[in-house]
Amino acid sequence: MRVSNRTRTLAAVAGGIAASGVAVAAIGLVSGVALSVYFARKIVTPPGRADSALRVLAVGESTIVLSSAAESRAPGRFSLWFADESGLARIGPVVSQGAQWVARELIEIEKGVPKSGDNARTSGWFYLTPAGLGLHFEEIAIHTELGPAPAWLIPAANPSATWAIHIHGRGVQRPETVRALGEFYDAGVTSIAVSYRNDREAPSSPDGRYGLGSTEYRDVDAAISFALASGAERVILMGWSMGGATALQTLVRSKNRAKILGLVLDSPVIAWGPTMDLHGDLNHIPSRVQRGAQAVLSSEQSQFLVGTAQPLDIAQMNFVDRADELDRPILLMHSEDDGYVPVGPSRELAAARPDIVTYEEFDTAGHTRLWNYDGERWLLAIRNWLATVLSDDVAAAE
Known part of the structure; x- marks a missing residue:
């Protein structure tokens, strides 16, 4: 045989x-x-399009009725993709509900016309571009080792020595990061929202596989180099979900690590094993x-x-075990009910490094939907952390 x-x-x-x-x-x-x-x-393996498991049951002038599911009952405000994602609306809190239906506030419809019978899904994205926050932005390209990767440049109102690199999570794109851009702009920080390999915007890697942050960090490092060549003197990394793992990999592996001022992490993968x-x-x-x-x-x-292309050392991707290697201030935000990335490693890292980690734990917010659930608290946490880190940086320079 x-x-x-x-x-x-x-x-x-x-x-x-x-x-x-x-x-x-x-x-x-x-x-x-x-x-x-x-x-x-x-x-x-990069995933395909997310499932649209909800159904639109009825549409009113200021209300939309959806089939009942944990997704449609979730508290907060969200985007609603409908009709095979050809349409997009923004929805607010639950107005009323029954055993088989949920009525939510219909804030606005961006494109398409929702109708009864349409399939639908909610998204934590609320804005598709920085323009949704009234921010001026430019389309730029970051020159990575794989080719040009699209990015948004959101300049501060005045020339800024501190820039931020915003890193989306697994299987999504730049719009995930928009929710935070206003706080960085108000703090006088210029931002770049990046794409990276295998995210359907940036060039694919030869193997077409995620490195779980261990390869994606190279594209973030290229964005840091772009920022430094454009006038930045230091950078802040903000990562969402796998983008958080990528930010941590960038901190410990980047050739530009000396220029990294701190990290903001939303629902991050601190350890891949759990x-x-x-x-x-x-x-x-x-x-x-x-x-x-x-x-x-x-x-x-x-x-x-x-x-x-290369083996992935899962043990080396555990930043609870590597907590002693971290040497920058970190704002870490996670929800206790996160059903996609467990909260345990975030708690453990915060406990291991209270000297550098500012930890904010939410409840009932789910994964990367902290802003959607309690935007006021989430934005205030970023605002206060930025004020502290930026003032400490100025004091250290004097």
Whole structure:
């Protein structure tokens, strides 16, 4: 019987995993590793368009009625994509609800006309460009090692020595970052909202896989170099979700790290292991398979099995364990009910480094929707942190 190279590789990885104590005998060693490979591949493969699982039931002059789900009942204000994402509206708080329906305030319709029967989904994005906040911006290109990556430049009202780089999360684009831009503008900080490899805006990497921050940081570093060449003397990094992991990787690996003044992190991936465990649990994947997926990503066979150009050292992506390496002030904001990135590592990092971490924990806000749930508190946290960090920087320079 002929044995394929892939089967040999799966067997080799299975042997390595078994040797490290991750037994998958209950479902068959090789088949267990195959499931680990599938899970690992899903983690590093850019996703397609999000599911539109809601339905528009009725539309009034100032109210829209949606099918009832946790998504449509969530408190706060959101964007609503409808009709296969051909239309976009902005919705406010829940007005009333029944067992099968939820009526919310209809703030405005940006494009399209919602009608009964349309599929729909909510989004934490509230503005599509900085113009939504009344901010002037320019379309620019950051020259990365893979080619030009689109970005928005939002200049401060007066020439600024401090710039900020805003880094969106996994599977989304620059509009995620807009919610914070006004606070940086008001603080006199020039901002760049970047794209990065494999986000459907910037050039794709040759492997077409996420590095979970370990490769994306190079594009952020290119944006820092652009800022420094354009007059910046120091930079602040703001990262959302995987963008938070990317900001942390940039802090410890950037050739420009001496110019990094501090970090603002919203719902960040502080440690990838617990995040992978959470998604494994949500998808009813056995813990031994979850651990196997981490072993696959870290193995020398990862290029063949999951398509990454290099192995990903998941253990090295745990910034709770690496807390002593962090040496800049950090504003860290997370919600206790985050169902996508667990809050535990954020709490642990805040406890480990109270000297540099300012921690704000929210409740019932979900993932990267802190502004949507309690915008006043979220913006105030950024405002106060910026005031402290910028004043400390001025004092240190005198």
